[in-house]
Amino acid sequence: MRPFPVTASTPQAIGRILDILAACPDFTEVRRAGLLFHGTCETITGPLHGGAHDGVLWCAETPSVAQAYIPRAGMTRYLSMPGAHHGDELVRPTDPDDPVMIWALGRAGATWADLEVEHDPQRARTILAWRNLPGWPVKRDLGTWIADELGYGRPSIGTWSILCDRDEVGREIFRPADWYLSGTLLVLHVPDLKAEPATWSPDLTLYKPHNRLADFARFAREGLEAFSMQDRLQSDHLGNVGHRAVGLLAPALERADWIAIPAQRHDGKDIAIFSEPMTREFSGLMRYAHACRSDPSPSP
Structure with missing residues (x-):
């Protein structure tokens, strides 16, 4: 049995x-x-x-x-949808362990070091400049990933409520809309x-x-x-x-x-x-x- x-x-x-x-x-x-x-x-x-x-x-x-x-889900992230006039803007680097950065780096086939980010000496978490990598996503790509690939659609309120989890090394990651x-x-x-x-x-x-x-x-x-x-x-x-x-x-x-x-x-x-x-x-x-x-x- x-x-x-x-x-x-x-x-x-x-x-x-x-x-x-x-x-x-x-x-x-x-x-x-x-x-x-x-x-x-x-x-x-x-x-x-x-x-x-x-x-x-x-x-x-x-x-x-x-x-x-x-x-x-253990966590929920609220993320504003990119405005219609900002679709061609590059996704701005934030933190190597941020879920959007994990996706963007994977999409570009790059590492955080490849970005060569320059931090504000007065505010360590503020990024002033970075290297524009081939294949680096724009905000329209980000919207397509979350709305279509992850299945969250495009809510009328203009904000996604995204289910989050931890990967095998403890980083926060986004889960699909039908995930439990x-x-x-x-x-x-x-x-x-x-x-x-x-x-x-x-x-x-x-x-x-x-x-x-x-x-x-x-x-x-x-x-x-x-x-x-x-x-x-x-x-x-x-x-x-x-x-x-x-x-x-x-x-x-x-x-x-x-x-x-x-x-x-x-x-x-x-x-x-x-x-x-x-x-x-x-x-x-x-x-x-x-x-x-x-x-x-x-x-x-």
């Missing part, structure tokens, strides 16, 4: 969670089984723990909401978990719920394993979308079974994207769990 690509709290946790999923014909039964979900772009290593800021691991009740917390950062969906099960609605201290109600750190510390002192509250995810298309969140504290995390599968951000223009609980990644895990139950050697 080719295993599904998962990591887990223990080898036994994989079997236990797959058994739970295999016994669920639909997502209604998944909810009754008490599974929770957490989306992240971080690499999961070692035991789970709460955030350094609040000591809480925040979970959603559906994969579709959890995966909305996986960012589309690799993330992780955690599927957690804490047997017999009770997550009652949070009881807030009166003097903390002016704070946003996620900033009520004194209450989170009080919950831990009182021996709570978990609590629930209303939260809002940030959709790129719909703005704030409300949902129920479950905060897991250290005692719950210590006895949680969990598995982690590769996942991407989940978002869309229709609110059904969140009211429908399933995602492509979790659906694949469900199919695999059911296949494991009916066939001793399934392929995911």
